[in-house]
Amino acid sequence: MEKAPPKERIxxxxxxxxxxxxFAATGLRELAGQAEVxxxxxxxxxxxxxxxxKEILDNFFKEYLAIAKQELxxxxxxxxxxxxxxxxxxxxxxxxxxxLLVTIAELPHDDPDIVEHKASWARQMAGxxxxxxxxxxxxxxxRDIPPTCMGPMLTSLMASRFLFLPVMTQVNAQQARRVxxxxxxxxxxxxxxxxxxxxPTD
Amino acid sequence: MEKAPPKERIxxxxxxxxxxxxFAATGLRELAGQAEVxxxxxxxxxxxxxxxxKEILDNFFKEYLAIAKQELxxxxxxxxxxxxxxxxxxxxxxxxxxxLLVTIAELPHDDPDIVEHKASWARQMAGxxxxxxxxxxxxxxxRDIPPTCMGPMLTSLMASRFLFLPVMTQVNAQQARRVxxxxxxxxxxxxxxxxxxxxPTD
DNA sequence: GACCAAGTTAAACAAACGTTTGATTTTGCA
DNA sequence: TGCAAAATCAAACGTTTGTTTAACTTGGTC
Numbered sequence: 001m002e003k004a005p006p007k008e009r010i011x012x013x014x015x016x017x018x019x020x021x022x023f024a025a026t027g028l029r030e031l032a033g034q035a036e037v038x039x040x041x042x043x044x045x046x047x048x049x050x051x052x053x054k055e056i057l058d059n060f061f062k063e064y065l066a067i068a069k070q071e072l073x074x075x076x077x078x079x080x081x082x083x084x085x086x087x088x089x090x091x092x093x094x095x096x097x098x099x100l101l102v103t104i105a106e107l108p109h110d111d112p113d114i115v116e117h118k119a120s121w122a123r124q125m126a127g128x129x130x131x132x133x134x135x136x137x138x139x140x141x142x143r144d145i146p147p148t149c150m151g152p153m154l155t156s157l158m159a160s161r162f163l164f165l166p167v168m169t170q171v172n173a174q175q176a177r178r179v180x181x182x183x184x185x186x187x188x189x190x191x192x193x194x195x196x197x198x199x200p201t202d
Numbered sequence: 203m204e205k206a207p208p209k210e211r212i213x214x215x216x217x218x219x220x221x222x223x224x225f226a227a228t229g230l231r232e233l234a235g236q237a238e239v240x241x242x243x244x245x246x247x248x249x250x251x252x253x254x255x256k257e258i259l260d261n262f263f264k265e266y267l268a269i270a271k272q273e274l275x276x277x278x279x280x281x282x283x284x285x286x287x288x289x290x291x292x293x294x295x296x297x298x299x300x301x302l303l304v305t306i307a308e309l310p311h312d313d314p315d316i317v318e319h320k321a322s323w324a325r326q327m328a329g330x331x332x333x334x335x336x337x338x339x340x341x342x343x344x345r346d347i348p349p350t351c352m353g354p355m356l357t358s359l360m361a362s363r364f365l366f367l368p369v370m371t372q373v374n375a376q377q378a379r380r381v382x383x384x385x386x387x388x389x390x391x392x393x394x395x396x397x398x399x400x401x402p403t404d
Numbered sequence: 405g406a407c408c409a410a411g412t413t414a415a416a417c418a419a420a421c422g423t424t425t426g427a428t429t430t431t432g433c434a
Numbered sequence: 435t436g437c438a439a440a441a442t443c444a445a446a447c448g449t450t451t452g453t454t455t456a457a458c459t460t461g462g463t464c
Contacts, residue, residue, distance in 0.1 A: 006441085006442090019310050020310060020311075020312040021226075021310075021311060021312050022224060022225070022226050022308070022310065022311060023224070023226075023227075024223075024224050024225075024226035024227035025225075025226035025311070027420065027421065027422085028421080028422065028423090029420080029421085029422095037442090038441095038442055038443055038444085039422095039423095039443090039444090040423085040424085040425095040442075040443070040444090041441080041442070041443090042422095043422080043423060043424080044441075044442085048422080048423080049422065049423090078399065079399050082398070082399075101309075101310045104307075104365070105306075105307045105308075105309055105310050106224070106307075107303075107307055107365060107366065107368060107369065108221050108222060108223075108224065108303045108307050108368060109222075109223060109224060109227070109368075110222040110223050110368075115368055115369060115372055116372060118369045118372075119369050119372035119373050122366075122369050122370070122372075122373045123373050126373055126374075137398070137399075141399070143392075143398075145389060146379040146381065148370045148373055148374055148379070149362075149363070149381055149386065149389060151366070151370075152362035152363060152365065152366035152370065153359060153362045153389075153390070153393065155362070155366075156358040156359055156361065156362035156365060156366075157355060157358055157359050157362070159358065160354035160355045160357070160358035160359070161351070161354060163306070163309060163354065163358060164309065164324075164353070164354035164357075164358075166309060166310060166311075166312075166317055167309065167317060167320045167321050167324050168324070168350045168353075168354065170317055170318060170320075170321035170324075171321050171324045171325050171328055171350055172328075172350055177348040177350070178348075179348065179351055184351065187347060187351060187355075188355070190345075190397075191355065191394070191397065192393070192397060192398055193397050193398055193399050194396075194397040194399070195392075195393065195394060195395045195396040195397030196284070196339070196345075196394055196395055197280065197281050197284075197339075197343070197395050197396070208411085208412090229450070229451065229452085230451080230452060230453090231450085231451085231452095239412090240412060240413055240414085241413090241414090241452095241453095242412075242413070242414085242453090242454085242455095243411085243412070243413090244452095245452080245453065245454080246410095246411080246412085250452080250453080251452065251453090
């Protein structure tokens with residue numbers, strides 16, 4: 001097991017610590033220690049603590065946007081493209097759920113710099129969602145849901161398991177009724193597409 | 203406009219600042235200044251900064267749990283009780299969306315004290331959801347969704363608007379296609395109950 | 405009017421914060 | 435081999451952090 005290059009070690013440790021303690025609560029000395037790197041290297045590579053956060057956000061959005069582009073476009077029906085997108089997204093969220101937590105839960109920061117940074121990514125995502133989901137949906141079913149609602153709804157729903165994971169593992173200490181990631185994907189997909197109560201009666 | 207008592211002023215300012223900057227990023231001096239209260243009063247009333255956070259969490263969960271108890275129980279159908287619960291919850295989230303943000307987004311803290319504090323509330327919520335939603339759902343439709351999945355899914359979906367609000371207001375700077383809170387409630391309810399694509403065909 | 409408790413204050417504590425500096429080591433190319 | 439650029443380091447910078455202390459003011463009760 002060779003040690004990764006220092007910059008990657010910093011990023012890896014930062015994602016881990018930020019997701020666990022939050023951005024502001026994580027000190028650079030603790031981070032440097034975990035990454036086995038000198039304190040000054042963080043500012044050397046990333047300019048500042050905020051620069052480090054931006055790079056983490058970029059990594060998430062780049063991948064998430066790539067998944068959206070790949071899975072949402074195509075000649076298939078809206079239903080098929082959506083379930084494809086959900087499956088890939090949840091799989092990515094699961095694989096990198098620390099990056100997801102940093103991106104989603106670190107949201108309410110008032111820093112206009114960070115917010116605008118996120119917004120520029122979200123704008124691209126909104127463009128894709130509008131073209132590939134919202135407009136087809138409006139044509140097919142007459143339902144008008146703007147992408148600035150669709151994006152949060154979709155992402156929140158898919159991220160729910162990971163957002164609440166630290167608490168929910170404490171809620172049922174026994175492993176009973178624990179659902180694996182495939183079952184979770186299935187549940188999210190079915191709920192999003194067909195709803196909880198999809199019986200034509202009632 | 204009479205000034206509220208000091209303890210309430212602290213709570214109010216804390217919710218505002220924590221939701222905007224995060225718990226760790228908010229200093230007690232800034233908080234004391236905003237609340238027009240001496241610095242030492244915070245520890246006098248709440249014991250510690252963490253104690254202050256716990257009291258905010260308690261305020262949210264107490265109200266959220268009360269809504270769940272009131273709106274989910276009753277002789278009505280699952281669909282009616284669910285849409286009633288969603289309507290009341292979203293209305294509460296909207297009225298106190300800073301408290302919501304603090305409770306939801308400040309989640310990933312590693313502090314076992316805070317996590318267990320949240321878990322004890324979440325356990326009560328899980329009990330209600332299991333009895334009033336999950337078990338009836340299993341009986342009526344055969345779908346087995348444990349409350350530790352149902353809770354996060356429901357809460358995440360209802361909170362999506364508020365969780366992403368700071369970014370989404372930057373995304374579409376023009377007010378066009380902005381949805382009001384009633385339209386949002388309607389969208390969430392319809393999505394959760396009937397899904398995005400609820401046509402029996404296809 | 406005295407007294408006790410609750411409320412309020414300014415001041416100080418050590419510890420930790422993000423960042424910068426200047427020197428030193430390592431690396432890659434001529 | 436030699437030299438310049440990149441990488442790494444220990445140390446210190448001035449602030450800010452959460453918390454505590456002890457003195458002080460206020461309000462109500464006997």
